[in-house]
Amino acid sequence: MSEDAVSEDRYWKSSVSEITGDSVVIRGYRLDDLIGSSFTAATYLLIRGELPTAGQARVLDAILTAVLDYALEKPGTVAARFVVSSNPSMQAGLAAAALAAGEYSLAPEATARFTTRVYEQYVASASNDMRAFARTIVEDLRSRKERIPGLGHPVFKQIDPRAQVLRKIAVDEGVWSDAATLYEAIHAEFTSLPGKADIPINDVGMMALLCVSLGFTPEEATALAVIGTLPGVVAHISEELSSGRRIRVLQAKDVDYDVPRRELGSSEHSS
C-alpha cells in the first residue's frame, strides 16, 4: 500500500500490482524475484492473489494443457490464419483467436457459472442429501427445457478420456471441490434418465470443474482456456506467415453462391 493515506474516492482502484521506485510489486512480491519462476505459478498468483501450492499449480497446468490444439478444426485458429494472411501481424492474429472463444467452443464459462450457482443453492438449502438435491435440479431443468452445460461430445460416449485425465489430476492433488462433486451428482442423475446413459462430462466441462475447484470465476475459466490455446495459435500463425501464400480465400469449389443478377433501374435507386 502506498505510504500516504489514499483518499477513498479516487476513480480507479487496483490491488494487482504497483510500480515502485525501482521495481514493480506484483501481488506483494517484487517482479525481480518472480522472474524465472514457473509461468503457471505466476498465472495463479496474478489471478488468485496468492502463490499456489504444488498441487494447485499442477491442477492449473492440467487446465492450461487441456485443449492445447485441435488442428484446423478450431474456429479461432482458422480465423487467425485468415487474418495474418492479409495483415501479417502476430497481435492481430492472437486477438482474432481470442475472440472466437465463446458460446459454442472453448468457453467453460457456462459450466462454471452453472456449477457455482447450483452449489450456492445447495449450501443455502442446508440439505445434507446431495443426491436428492441433484435430482430436484435435474427435474427443474427438464421442466424448463434447459440443458446442462458441459455434457456430451460428438465422438466420446460415456467417458471422455481427456476429461478423465483432468479429473484424476485434481483428485490426486486434493483439489476437488464439493461444488464439483455436486456437478457430478447432477450428471449422474441426468444419465439415469431414459436415453441419456451415454452422455459424458466433456473436456471443457471438466476444465470448468477444475477452475471452480481452484476458486476461479467463470470469466477467468474462459480466460484460462484462451491462454491455454494460444501457444497452438502462435504455431499456426508462424506456419501461415512462412507459407508463402497471401490473402487466403475459401476456394470456389467449396462454396455455393446464390446471388441474383439485376440491373440498376433509375426508379429504384434512392441515392
Added chain:
Amino acid sequence: MSEDAVSEDRYWKSSVSEITGDSVVIRGYRLDDLIGSSFTAATYLLIRGELPTAGQARVLDAILTAVLDYALEKPGTVAARFVVSSNPSMQAGLAAAALAAGEYSLAPEATARFTTRVYEQYVASASNDMRAFARTIVEDLRSRKERIPGLGHPVFKQIDPRAQVLRKIAVDEGVWSDAATLYEAIHAEFTSLPGKADIPINDVGMMALLCVSLGFTPEEATALAVIGTLPGVVAHISEELSSGRRIRVLQAKDVDYDVPRRELGSSEHSS
C-alpha cells in the same frame, strides 16, 4: 446464380456477392455500377438484400448518425486511444472500439430482441387490444423482476430529445412498425406505474425501434451502432497518433493502489 447447377452439399453457402470474370456482383448489382452511390444505400443493400426507398435510406441515415460521438466518455473511444498509443495501428484501434460495444453501452441489441419477441407474442395472441396486451407484458416483467431494455437516461427525464428526433424521422418517412408501436405501448403502461412517470425511451432504445422497423435483426442493430460510431473513433485515433504522446497511462493521482508487500519464502513457492 452460377451458370452450372451447384451441388446442394457444399460446406459454405452465400448470397451476398459473387466474383465474376470482370467484376463483383453485389446482391445482384455490378460493383462498378454501385461505386459512387450513397454509402447508406449500399449499407442497406448489403445487409437487407434490396436497395432502400428514399425514406428507408433517410431512416438508416438517422440510425447511423444517432450516436456519432460522445467525447472521451465512451469506453470504446478511450480504449482505442490507449491501444494506438502503444501500437500505432488504425485497424487495432478500430477493433478495440468495436469490442467495447456491449451490454452496458452502444448495443441496441437487447431492446431490438425484446421488441421482436413481444411483437411475435402479440401477433400469436391474435389480440386486438394492444394496450391490454402491453399491460400483461409489464405485469409479467414486474413479477419476474426483469427490466425493460431501452428505457431511462441519467440526464434526460420524460423525454430524450435525441430519441424524439429519431422517432420523428421514422414517422415522417412512413417507417414505423407495429412492433415499435407496441414497444411504445409497453413504455406507456410502464410509466403509468407509481414512481416511473419520468423514465423516457432513450436514444439507443429508439435506435433499436428504428432498426426493427426497417427489418434489421438485433445483431445487425448493434452492428449499425458500431458502424455509426466509427468515424468518431477514427477522429480520436488520428488525434492520438498526432498527439506526440506514447504509452498512455492512468495517472497515479487517479488510482488507489492497495498492494501488499511480501517476501518470497522458500516454503510457500511451488515453482
Added chain:
Amino acid sequence: MSEDAVSEDRYWKSSVSEITGDSVVIRGYRLDDLIGSSFTAATYLLIRGELPTAGQARVLDAILTAVLDYALEKPGTVAARFVVSSNPSMQAGLAAAALAAGEYSLAPEATARFTTRVYEQYVASASNDMRAFARTIVEDLRSRKERIPGLGHPVFKQIDPRAQVLRKIAVDEGVWSDAATLYEAIHAEFTSLPGKADIPINDVGMMALLCVSLGFTPEEATALAVIGTLPGVVAHISEELSSGRRIRVLQAKDVDYDVPRRELGSSEHSS
C-alpha cells in the same frame, strides 16, 4: 471551448466533440441537428473537422463504396464467419474483419503514404517539370529495388475498370489533387519501362489517391476502406449466424497434415 480557461497541462486534449448540459457538440454542431443528415457527410465532418461540399461528399461515397464486398475471397470476411461460428457475437466478428485489413489487402495506407511523401519532395524541390521529377522517382525506386505501391492486379491489365470509375468521379467533382496527378505521372513513367506497359493503377491504389485528394491521412485511408467493407461483413455474419452450422472447420480434404507420431519418453520431458 469550455467557459472557464483550461489549464495547458491536462493529460488529454480533444477537439472532436464535447458533452454539454443537454447535448453533444460534434465538431461544433449539436448532435441533435446532425441526426438524420447523410452518414457520409457526418463521416467527413468527424474526421476532417468540416462539413463536406456536395462534391467532397460524393467522392467520399465513392471511396466508401469502392470495395463493398468480395464474396468469400476476402480474408477478413472469412475470419469473421469463423469467429461467429464459435462465438455468436456481432462485435467480435466485426473486430476480426477489421484486423484483417493490412499489408496485403484492404490497406490503401501504403499508397497514400507514398503519394504524400513524394508530393512533399516535389513541392520542396521547387521543380516545375512534374514528368522529369516522376522519372527521377522511378529511377530511384528501381535502383533501391523498391516497388511502387498501388499498382497491378491479377486480372486487370492496363486498366482497372473500378479504379477508372473512382477517378472519373473525383475529376468530375473537382476533387483531384496535384499529389494524385504526380502519382499518375510516376505510373506513366513506370509503364514506359520495358515489360511494364500493362500494369494499371488498381482500385485500392486509386482509393488512396482520392483519400489523399480529400486530405485524409494514410491511416485514415485505411480506416475508410475498413468502414466501407463493414456492411458486407455484417451481411456475411448474419448469413453465418442463421446458417444452422456451428464451429466451422477447414475440411480435412483440404488440408495436408504432416504431423509425426512420437512417444513421450521419461528422459526427454522437462516438466
Added chain:
Amino acid sequence: MSEDAVSEDRYWKSSVSEITGDSVVIRGYRLDDLIGSSFTAATYLLIRGELPTAGQARVLDAILTAVLDYALEKPGTVAARFVVSSNPSMQAGLAAAALAAGEYSLAPEATARFTTRVYEQYVASASNDMRAFARTIVEDLRSRKERIPGLGHPVFKQIDPRAQVLRKIAVDEGVWSDAATLYEAIHAEFTSLPGKADIPINDVGMMALLCVSLGFTPEEATALAVIGTLPGVVAHISEELSSGRRIRVLQAKDVDYDVPRRELGSSEHSS
C-alpha cells in the same frame, strides 16, 4: 502423417497437430499424455516443435514472467478495463490487451529482428572479429541516423536489473546464443560513444535476446510477451468486472476540450 499418401496440392498444410480417431496428436505426442505437463513445456513444444530441455524450459519461464504486470501504466491493461466496463466479456478484454502490444511497448519483435539480421550479416561476413564487426554496425546505423532497438529506459541507467536477471538465467542454463553476444558487443560499442555511456539494454530488449537464443522468430517473441502479460490482464479484468462501475470514462478534469460552437447553415450542408 496420414496413412494415405496426401496430394501435394492441397490448399492448406499443417504440421502442428492432427485429429485422430480417439485423440489429438500435438507435434507428435498424444494430447492425453501431455495434459498435466508444465504449460511452459507445452508452449515450447507447440511453437518450436520439440519438447524443451530443463534449461530451455527455465529460460522460457523467464521470458514469460519478465513483464508480468505494470499496474495501470500499461496501455493494453487500461484498454481492456475500458472495454469490459461496457462489454463485460473476458474475450473482448483479452483481445484489446493483445492489440496494444506494438511498436512502443511490449513488442520485442524489433530487437529480435535486428539481432537476427545483424547476426546473419556477421556469419556471412566470415569475420572473426566480432568487436570490429559491431563497430561497423554502430557506425553504419549512426550514418543512417537509425536507432538500435532494445536500448534505454526512462528510470534505469547503465543497468536494468530485470534485464540482468533474465540474462543470468539464460547464461546459467547454457542458453545464450552467439547472436545475443553480438548484440551485446554492439551495445558495448554504442555505449563507448560520447554521451551514451549510461544507456542499458532494457528488459524487452533482453527478452528478445533470450527469444532469439531459444530459436523463436521475431513475431513469436512478441507473442510470448503478449502471453506473459495476459494473466495480469485477466486479474485487472476481474477487478473491473467486480468494481461495480460501468461505462468508464476519462474524467472531465483530465481533458482539455477545444471544440468550437457553430450553427448548421443551409448553404454549407451537403447532405
